Amino acid sequence: MTADKLAKYEHCLNCGEKILGEYCYQCGQKSTVRRVSIWLLISDILDDYITPDSKLGRSLFLLFFKPGLLTKEYNEGKRAKYVRPLRLYIVASILYFFLFSTTVSIDDVLLLGTDAEEVPISEMNSPDSILSEESGSGGRIIILGMEPHEIDSIVDRMRTTLEDTSSTYFGSKINAFIIGQWERVRAKTMRELAGSIVSYLETNLPKMMFFLLPVFAFLLKIIYRRSRKFYVEHLIFSLHSHTFLFLTMSLVMVIKIDVLTLVGFTIALVYLFLSLRTAYAQSNSLTLARFTLLLGSYFIVLVLSFSTAILTALLFV
Numbered sequence: 001m002t003a004d005k006l007a008k009y010e011h012c013l014n015c016g017e018k019i020l021g022e023y024c025y026q027c028g029q030k031s032t033v034r035r036v037s038i039w040l041l042i043s044d045i046l047d048d049y050i051t052p053d054s055k056l057g058r059s060l061f062l063l064f065f066k067p068g069l070l071t072k073e074y075n076e077g078k079r080a081k082y083v084r085p086l087r088l089y090i091v092a093s094i095l096y097f098f099l100f101s102t103t104v105s106i107d108d109v110l111l112l113g114t115d116a117e118e119v120p121i122s123e124m125n126s127p128d129s130i131l132s133e134e135s136g137s138g139g140r141i142i143i144l145g146m147e148p149h150e151i152d153s154i155v156d157r158m159r160t161t162l163e164d165t166s167s168t169y170f171g172s173k174i175n176a177f178i179i180g181q182w183e184r185v186r187a188k189t190m191r192e193l194a195g196s197i198v199s200y201l202e203t204n205l206p207k208m209m210f211f212l213l214p215v216f217a218f219l220l221k222i223i224y225r226r227s228r229k230f231y232v233e234h235l236i237f238s239l240h241s242h243t244f245l246f247l248t249m250s251l252v253m254v255i256k257i258d259v260l261t262l263v264g265f266t267i268a269l270v271y272l273f274l275s276l277r278t279a280y281a282q283s284n285s286l287t288l289a290r291f292t293l294l295l296g297s298y299f300i301v302l303v304l305s306f307s308t309a310i311l312t313a314l315l316f317v
């Protein structure tokens with residue numbers, strides 16, 4: 001039998017059950033089996049993942065062009081024909097953070113001039129600093145809402161507590177740790193510090209966003225507390241919404257046009273509103289009110305999370 005010849009079998013070669021049609025009713029394998037060829041491998045990939053009739057094709061079509069319908073269908077029990085929400089999210093997040101790590105550089109987060117980037121932080125913003133607004137170096141920086149010399153003053157006061165015998169053991173240890181970390185930070189240049197922070201965020205942002213999924217679902221549970229939906233239904237909405245965001249922003253990074261970043265976030269916001277209206281089946285006015293509340297509360301969560309991540313990066317550079 002050649003690679004292109006088909007043969008039918010009375011019993012499934014996979015599980016041994018008697019075949020009654022084109023597919024085995026027990027395991028789903030085709031009753032016609034051909035020898036493996038390169039084209040067969042390629043066609044299997046296309047059939048399983050790329051074609052419109054595949055799970056991935058149907059899932060992506062609803063995800064992109066029917067906001068909220070994929071969540072609605074999945075929560076109503078129509079699940080076999082779609083990719084599982086968690087799997088879809090994991091693939092989208094891996095793609096996004098891979099592109100993020102390969103396209104975002106230190107230069108994208110530095111706003112200083114070239115000279116300023118190579119000057120140690122301890123020499124920046126000080127009264128006798130060679131960097132100034134007039135020199136065009138753009139050397140003034142803010143760390144945790146303060147200038148370096150202001151942090152120096154706080155650290156100096158912390159040093160005095162180390163000599164205070166009345167201070168607690170753990171208090172002294174914490175102060176010593178903070179003092180040591182600040183000395184390491186102020187010895188770095190802005191480029192070195194930015195590199196450390198970017199590296200830390202690249203490593204930990206995927207974990208942070210994953211743990212924010214249930215937070216987003218919890219906010220939905222509170223905002224839609226009268227919807228009588230289970231928490232897991234809100235979690236599925238959270239997975240689909242973040243999947244769309246990651247895929248959209250991945251496309252923006254591939255195209256590499258600055259204005260598209262704003263367009264991508266705008267599309268994501270409109271998409272979220274339309275998804276809420278479909279998945280929770282409420283009027284435009286009620287959806288808009290809950291959309292605004294959800295967006296505001298989640299924005300606060302994101303700001304706190306990113307601030308904590310940056311602070312942690314500064315503590316462990």
